[in-house]
Amino acid sequence: MIQRPTARRWVAALENLSREIRTCSAAGLHRYYGRLGACPWCELEIREQLIFFVRVTPVEPASSGGFDVSEVWQRILAARATLQPPAPPGLLSASAVTPEPLPRRAWISGIVKQAMSVGILGSVVLLIILRPVAAVLWSVVGYWAWWAVAGRPSALDVERNRRKVALTVAEDKWCALQRKWSDLEADAHLERFMERLGAARAQYEALSAEHVAARHKLVATVRERQLLRFLSRFHVEDVTIANFGPAQVAALVSFGVETAAEVERGRLEKIRGSSALLIDQLLAWRWGLEGLFKFDARDAVAADQKALEHWYAQRYRPLAAMLTEGLEELRRKAALHEHRRHVLLVSARVAATALAQARADMDVF
CATH class of the missing domain: 1.20.1270 (Substrate Binding Domain Of Dnak; Chain:A; Domain 2)
Structure with missing residues (x-):
C-alpha cells in the first residue's frame, strides 16, 4: 500500500524543485525546469507564433x-x-x-559520369575516323549511349537538387x-x-x-x-x-x-x-x-x-x-x-x- 508523503517531504520536494527552476536568458518572463537544457517556452512561441507571457507595468491612477x-x-x-x-x-x-561536405558517393558518381561521357564521346569520334562510311550509325549509337549515361541523374545530381x-x-x-x-x-x-x-x-x-x-x-x-x-x-x-x-x-x-x-x-x-x-x-x-x-x-x-x-x-x-x-x-x-x-x-x-x-x-x- 502506497503511503501518502508527509508534509515535511512535500516541502523538501518543492524546495528541491524550486532550485531546479531556471530563468530564460532570452525572455525574463520564461521559467522552466533546468534539466530540460533549453527553454521550451521560446520554442513553443516560435513554432505557434503566439505570445504566452506579456509584462504589464501598472500605472497609478491620477488624483x-x-x-x-x-x-x-x-x-x-x-x-x-x-x-x-x-x-x-x-x-x-x-x-x-x-x-556541408559532399557525400563520398555523390562526388565519386559525378566523376564517373563525367568520365563515361568523355569516354563515349571519344569512342564515337575515333570510330567515325576509322569507319567514316558508318559515321551516321556511330553518331546515333554514340548519342544513345551518351543520353543513357548523362540523362540518368547521378548521386551528385540528386544531392545538388536537394x-x-x-x-x-x-x-x-x-x-x-x-x-x-x-x-x-x-x-x-x-x-x-x-x-x-x-x-x-x-x-x-x-x-x-x-x-x-x-x-x-x-x-x-x-x-x-x-x-x-x-x-x-x-x-x-x-x-x-x-x-x-x-x-x-x-x-x-x-x-x-x-x-x-x-x-x-x-x-x-x-x-x-x-x-x-x-x-x-x-x-x-x-x-x-x-x-x-x-x-x-x-x-x-x-x-x-x-x-x-x-x-x-x-x-x-x-x-x-x-x-x-x-x-x-x-x-x-x-x-x-x-x-x-x-x-x-x-x-x-x-x-x-x-x-x-x-x-x-x-x-x-
Whole structure:
C-alpha cells in the first residue's frame, strides 16, 4: 500500500524543485525546469507564433490634486520611444557557417559520369575516323549511349537538387520573416493614438493656465462682491440729506436704486429730476460707507476658492484619466511589441543561419 508523503517531504520536494527552476536568458518572463537544457517556452512561441507571457507595468491612477501632466507626458514619450522601429535582423556571413561536405558517393558518381561521357564521346569520334562510311550509325549509337549515361541523374545530381530545394525553402522563410518584421514596424493606429494624447495634453495645459488666471482674478472679484453685499445693507430711504424726502426716494427706487450698492453716477444721471448736487451728495454717502468696509479675505477667499477648485477639478479629471489610461495602454503595447520582436528575432536567427548554411552548401559545387 502506497503511503501518502508527509508534509515535511512535500516541502523538501518543492524546495528541491524550486532550485531546479531556471530563468530564460532570452525572455525574463520564461521559467522552466533546468534539466530540460533549453527553454521550451521560446520554442513553443516560435513554432505557434503566439505570445504566452506579456509584462504589464501598472500605472497609478491620477488624483485631482497630485496629477503632474509634465511627468506623465515624459513617461508617455518614454513608452513611445520603445515602440520605435528597430533595426531589421541581418544575414550571416559565409564565414559564420561551415559548408556541408559532399557525400563520398555523390562526388565519386559525378566523376564517373563525367568520365563515361568523355569516354563515349571519344569512342564515337575515333570510330567515325576509322569507319567514316558508318559515321551516321556511330553518331546515333554514340548519342544513345551518351543520353543513357548523362540523362540518368547521378548521386551528385540528386544531392545538388536537394540542396537547391533547401536553399529555396530557406530564402522563402527569410522573405516571410522580413515581411513580418515590416508589419511589426508599421502601426498607423499608434500615430493617431499619440495625436489624441497630445491634444489631451494641450487641453490640460490650457486649462491649467486658465485655472491660474482664475485664481488671481478670484481675489479681486471676491472683494468686489463682498463690498456690494456690505453696501446693500444700507437703503436710500435712510439717507439724511437736505431736501431729500419721500418723493426723491420713490424716484430712485423706481429706477432700481434701493441701496448704496446701486448708487452709481451713470445710473443716477438717467433718473429724471436728479440734480448734480443730489448726485454728488448720494455718491459722497456711498463713499463714506465704503470707508467703513473691512475686507475679510480669509473666509471669503477660502469659500470661493473651494468652489473654484471643485469646478476645475471636474474639468481636469477626464483629461487626466485619458492621459493616464493612454500611458498604461502604451506600456501594454510596448511590452507586447517587445515580446513579438523577441519572437521574431529568435526566428530570424534560425532562418538566417539556415539560409547562410544553404548558400554555403551550394557554393561547394
